[in-house]
Amino acid sequence: MAQRKTTKAKARAKAPAKAPAAKAAPAAAPRPDKPYDLKQWGRYTLYQCRLCPFNSLHERVLLNHIIQRHAPQPQPTGLFGADGKPLVKED
Numbered sequence: 001m002a003q004r005k006t007t008k009a010k011a012r013a014k015a016p017a018k019a020p021a022a023k024a025a026p027a028a029a030p031r032p033d034k035p036y037d038l039k040q041w042g043r044y045t046l047y048q049c050r051l052c053p054f055n056s057l058h059e060r061v062l063l064n065h066i067i068q069r070h071a072p073q074p075q076p077t078g079l080f081g082a083d084g085k086p087l088v089k090e091d
């Protein structure tokens with residue numbers, strides 16, 4: 001008397017599909033029309049300053065950084081206007 005051993009391998013019909021990036025997230029690419037680059041930080045998009053290591057998750061914050069840190073600042077001339085305020089040289 002032979003004992004029959006049947007093994008039924010259940011093939012898993014639905015394997016967990018890896019769907020890496022179905023979103024239309026902007027990839028890390030240089031943006032010649034913008035003053036910053038975009039980088040991926042996990043699932044977030046980072047706005048990266050081109051002139052220093054500063055970056056932010058928010059475009060507005062990075063644009064403010066560029067204006068405050070990298071825009072030419074008005075230079076004092078040592079002269080005063082008719083209103084009594086110091087005159088500045090703006091390039």
Ligand SMILES: [Zn+2]
Binds near residue numbers: 049050051065
């Ligand atoms: Zn910067």
